[in-house]
Amino acid sequence: MNGPQPLTENLQSLAKLADDELQAVLLEGVSRTFALTIPQLPGTLYPAVANAYLLCRIVDTIEDEISLTAEQKKRFCSAFIQIVKTGQGAEAFATELAGLLSDQTIPAEHCLIHLIPRVIAITHTLDPAQIDALAGCVETMANGMPIYQALDLHAGLKTMKDMDDYCYYVAGCVGEMLAKLFCHYSPQIDTHRDELLKLSVSFGQGLQMTNILKDIWDDAKRGVCWLPQDIFTETGFNLAELTPETDDDRFRQGLEHLIGIARDHLQNALHYTQLLPSHETGIRNFCLWALGMAILTLKKIKQNLSFNESDQVKISRSSVKTTIAVCKLTARSNLLLTLIFNLTSRDLKTPGWQYLPKSHTGQ
Structure with missing residues (x-):
């Protein structure tokens, strides 16, 4: 996954996976620890917790990206809060952010950013109370982390x-x-x-x-x-x-x-x-x-x-x-x-x- 072609091929393969399979593969790529622990949860909790971790990892990726200015990070974080809450605007957001990522961001995170629309779609298949919990967490994290960029x-x-x-x-x-x-x-x-x-x-x-x-x-x-x-x-x-x-x-x-x-x-x-x-x-x-x-x-x-x-x-x-x-x-x-x-x-x-x-x- 070092160049555009392998990345494209990988994204096409991932897009064919069912929701739980996709989240499992993405988790394995960005966190082996959570890929190990989250599957221990009951079946009704697994989709929400796996999705929550991926949402948080997206915020982490924004904060860690060296090519983004502090102002860009703040803007992306604010926009992402609304995307999680509403489920709207994920395609344009993912396209813009993916185009700005550097090679320092690991390939698995490149995939995750490209697949934000799919991750958000999974978010909005969850129970409303679960969505509220996830959105509240993302809002706190995305508003708080940029403070430290300055x-x-x-x-x-x-x-x-x-x-x-x-x-x-x-x-x-x-x-x-x-x-x-x-x-x-x-x-x-x-x-x-x-x-x-x-x-x-x-x-x-x-x-x-x-x-x-x-x-x-x-x-x-x-x-x-x-x-x-x-x-x-x-x-x-x-x-x-x-x-x-x-x-x-x-x-x-x-x-x-x-x-x-x-x-x-x-x-x-x-x-x-x-x-x-x-x-x-x-x-x-x-x-x-x-x-x-x-x-x-x-x-x-x-x-x-x-x-x-x-x-x-x-x-x-x-x-x-x-x-x-x-x-x-x-x-x-x-x-x-x-x-x-x-x-x-x-x-x-x-x-x-x-x-x-x-x-x-x-x-």
Whole structure:
């Protein structure tokens, strides 16, 4: 898929697929993790969640595209909100955006952008309540993410609250959307709606913080840092001095603190999962697999604080398989899940530091 002809051939093949097959193939191309976890969901949830992820990935693609100016990104994001809500204008939008994508955007995302009309058509086959949840998430994400395009991020974010806000726009709002979809799916789950909505933001932040910590050095090479300066001010390190060659104990101390904060968010993720009915093993596994892989990633970072490439803290395929196996065996038992979480994450806490994750103040 390196040139126009292979791309055209691939698009023609994809266009022949049924909706669920198409979404599965697109997911596999843009996220192997979600391609693995989303199929665990009940059949009535799968189309909506798969579609939601693809919509969010379209917003991500716009934000990551180096050929677009900040103003263009804001315009495309605003237009996409209306397209998701109304189902109108997808063809012209896709044609314009696809023509502006650079080679830095991966081939699978080129395909996704070309197929926006089909993805939007699938969106509007969903239940109205599901469409509302998806549209609300896209609106929050597409309005929030452009804020950071105007910032100079080489020296990080100013405060932990700024990091909280960023994580909300890129992941917390996705957690809220999933909670709404789960509540719509099951009246039993809906009895915990308020608590699930609060915890879902923390769940999303735990996963996003894990990704940020894993990708510190990949981001640094692009002159970007998503870490909060106030955490590192306490250890005496200035994030403006951060480079891929940084080797500083003060930086590693701040990193340990952030690992502890991410761990606390993931503990909220566990509580969220435990509120789901024990017989809903598909939804529980969807949550637990992501939670388990995040904890193992944080452990690898904690054990190798001097890492300088994301591949050095990427969990192995055998670890992924073990996580899946353990989750399947224990998904129904809240007691076993608590014991495993405490055992696995016990080394992630930072003595002398305390942070209590809260819901996003903008809710």
